[in-house]
Amino acid sequence: MAEIRIEQLHKAFGEFVAVRESNFTIADGEFFVMLGPSGCGKTTTLRMIAGLELPTSGRILLDGEDVTFRRGSERDIAFVFQLFALYPHMNVRQNISFPLRVQRLPRREVRQRTEEVARLLRIDQLLERPVGGLSSGDRQRVALGRAIVRRAKAFLMDEPLGALDAEFRELMCEELRLLHGRIGATTVYVTHDQIEAMSMADRICVMDRGEVLQVAPPMEVYERPATRFVAGFIGSPAMNFLPARGALAPGRDSIAVSGHEVPMPRLHEGLVGPDAVLGVRPEHIRIGGPEGQDAPLRGRVFGVEYMGTRQLVTVDTDAGRLKVRAPNTLKVGDGELVGLAFERERLVVFDPATDRALRSDLHAGAAGAAHG
Structure with missing residues (x-):
């Protein structure tokens, strides 16, 4: 061969x-x-x-x-x-x-x-x-x-x-x-x-x-998709994308989404412009009560699709419509107000000018694991 x-x-x-x-x-x-x-x-x-x-x-x-x-x-x-x-x-x-x-x-x-x-x-x-x-x-x-x-x-x-x-x-x-x-x-x-x-x-x-x-x-x-296209093309449903703002300098470990600070992996490089795009997979979002301290984003349930042991919950928020993959034991109904929390170590930040993912602790940890 x-x-x-x-x-x-x-x-x-x-x-x-x-x-x-x-x-x-x-x-x-x-x-x-x-x-x-x-x-x-x-x-x-x-x-x-x-x-x-x-x-x-x-x-x-x-x-x-x-x-x-x-x-x-x-x-x-x-x-x-x-x-x-x-x-x-x-x-x-x-x-x-x-x-x-x-x-x-x-x-x-x-x-x-x-x-x-x-x-x-x-x-x-x-x-x-x-x-x-x-x-x-x-x-x-x-x-x-x-x-x-x-x-x-x-x-x-x-x-x-x-x-x-x-x-x-x-x-x-x-x-x-x-x-x-x-x-x-x-x-x-x-x-x-x-x-x-x-x-x-x-x-x-x-x-x-x-x-x-x-x-x-x-x-x-x-x-760890390298670009926004890869993130959106791979996965069903695709990765959620949220508009974010703030001067993202190296070392930054949070990002503003709809006026709320969302914790994220520490960045190893900065962003040229004032805007960014936050990417999160549906299974890396957790649904809780609307008043939860660890739920920086809130929204209303738009629809629920039951898929055996899991369910796909669609939530309308100020940052856009998000897909959440949740256990079927979670009881939520259409129109219900819920809080959304993100798995910090799973978030990806994209530069909207290039659509490229910014290097963070997520990528550094992966590289270390690959060489270990």
Whole structure:
């Protein structure tokens, strides 16, 4: 398998910039997910890694070799498309073994490797079946098998579960992760689905408008988003954002929201302008009585959605409408006045001029834990 290194990778179609000077490294054997909305540049990046698209500038290194302008067939990379792209006139065995037969490998080796991959994917009982009569899940397994059988240096997957229904998609997420664990392949997986990304990735690369905004493990992307876009894109419901004011200098450990001081992690850098944006996840807000001393913000309940062991409470406040994830044992009703308290160590402060998260004790603690 191989490390993939992207250096200043840039792709423009005329005046439209699809990928803007991206830099990141995919470790050998890593399951690396590229996540972002449609048109953010993730598929274009994947196609450049595969050799299906040539970059305007920058470099792509595979296992230390510069493959930037090599043909895809010379890169030893396997590609799995969203649409299964199976050969309808061939059965399952013929579809999986096709790359090996093209290489003119010995018939015995082709048979052995094909059956080995089929067992791995649990479709060995389907080898003689035509692909036209298979379920969507089984057809996707055949497509994966055709990629895996090559034993390529890296596997690139462009929204391979996008055509499946929700139940099959969840099952295939689990199976893909287990499969990755068995074969230990370097895998680059493109998706717009944050649940797929969070459940499968070793690290996530979040992109928007052609730019790489953050590359980090799923937990770090969720708890310590680098930008406001990342914070809003990851999580369901998304992070709450509250307008805040005050000269935020290094060392500051509180921020003014609707005239009330809200404790926050101590800042390690200041803010140029007078305004800021405070970010808080729904599960990091606690609902209490309206007169609570530790509840600096108050509001009225707009609605309650019951979700099994939890409930999602929507509260209208002077700082805007907030979503709160609370235990279902909490009894609140529409129109009720409540107090809101925030988990201090979980708050994130964003600079509205750049949308970048300001470094605080939250980020410093994370860095220390990562190095420890």
